[in-house]
Amino acid sequence: MFIAVCCDRGAPGSTTTALALGVSTPEPTVVVGVDPYGDDLAQRCIAPGGGSFPPTPTVLTLASEARKILDASLVASMAHEFTASTRVLPGHYSAELAGGINDWKPLAAALRMSGSRVVADLGRIHSSSPTVPVAAAADVIVMVTRPxxxxVLHLKDRLERLAPVVAKIRNAPPMIVPVVVTPKRIAGGVVDQVGQLLAPSNAAGVIKGIGWVAIDPDGYELMYAGKVGGKDARTPLLRSAAVLNDQLDGVSGVRSYAEPEDEGEIA
Ligand SMILES: Nc1ncnc2c1ncn2[C@@H]1O[C@H](COP(=O)(O)OP(=O)(O)O)[C@@H](O)[C@H]1O
Ligand SMILES: [Mg+2]
Known part of the structure; x- marks a missing residue:
């Protein structure tokens, strides 16, 4: 299973949603920072035992290695241990450093063929973003928005422009799940409203339901501290992410713990 998490401009929550999806399942998962504008995972995550992850590898290392070798263990082998079942491969710190990646397709292929489940945080995306091939390689695309x-209207416009570009690359329509970051107490109503706003969209055919993730400052702190087991797994943030994981499994049809398939070429 390969989930790409992205957002439209001004819709914070992409990185946090990606990490929450990563840690809220027992399935071995690698969370990868693939935001071309720079990534905060290395600064925010507290490594097991305290402190930060080592400065390398980052996604730049993976992008470089993926040009030479591609195998199912590459992504997990480069990522740093975070929790019992989650590894993290941070992105590069600032946008200027991404200039080193001329071609994002080998990285996309490495993420797609990973034997471990992958949640990649692509950050902001539009139809000319360098990360479009990465989104196209994903089983399901999560588009984070605010209530x-x-x-939501910006997201509608974004999806109408992005979906045909992604479809052309993957030679099939993408599966996209808009996800609202919202207070838990109003989540049900918000999901209904977002569904109504997106229903008349030209991209309605690729929208496979609406999900939500809780705004939860306490859960946020615990999660980045790596405290995600026992009672710490019951924060609104991680509970909502666990429900979203089930929803995404259902949408993609990719079973948890499925053997990786022969993925073929990514155009
Ligand atoms: N689910 C959440 N619960 C609480 N705060 C959140 C949540 N998601 C995002 N935030 C807040 O918004 C800020 C930006 O979120 P982040 O995930 O880094 O967004 P992006 O990666 O899209 O820039 C975080 O630093 C945090 O303060
Ligand atoms: Mg981010």
């Missing part, structure tokens, strides 16, 4: 009409 404001303006944000």
């Amino acid at each position: 404001e009409v303006g944000a």
Whole structure:
């Protein structure tokens, strides 16, 4: 299973949603920072035993290695241990450093063929973003948004432009799940409203349901500290992410713990 998490402009929550999806399942998962504008995972995550992850490898190392070798263990082997079942491969710190990746397709292929489940945080995306091939390689694309009409209408426009570009690359329509970051107490109503706003979209055919993730400052702190087991797994953030994981499994049809398939060429 390969989940790409992205967002439209001004829709914070992409990195946090990606990490929450990564840690809220017992399935071995690698969370990878693939935001071309820079990534905060290395700064925010507290490594087991305290402190930060080593400065390398980062996604730049993976992008470089993926040009030479491609195998199912590459992504997990480069990532740093975070929790019992989650490894993290941070992205590069600032946008300027991404200039080193001229071609994002080998990275996309490495993520797709990973034997471990992958959640990649692509950050902001539009139809000319360098990360479009990475989104196209994913089983399912999560588009994070906020529960404001303006944000959802921007997302509608974004999906209408992005979906055909992604479909052309993967030679099949993408499967996209918009996910609202919302207070838990209003989540049900918000999901309904977002569904209504997106229903008349030209991209409605690729929208496979609406999900939600809880705004939960306490759960946020615990999660980045690597405290995700026992009662710490019952924060609103991680509970909502666990429900979303089940929803994404259902949408993609990719079973948990499935053997990786022969993925073929990614155009
Ligand atoms: N689910 C959440 N619960 C609480 N705060 C959140 C949540 N998601 C995002 N935030 C807040 O928004 C900020 C930006 O979120 P982040 O995940 O880094 O967004 P992005 O990667 O899209 O820039 C975080 O530093 C945090 O303060
Ligand atoms: Mg981010």
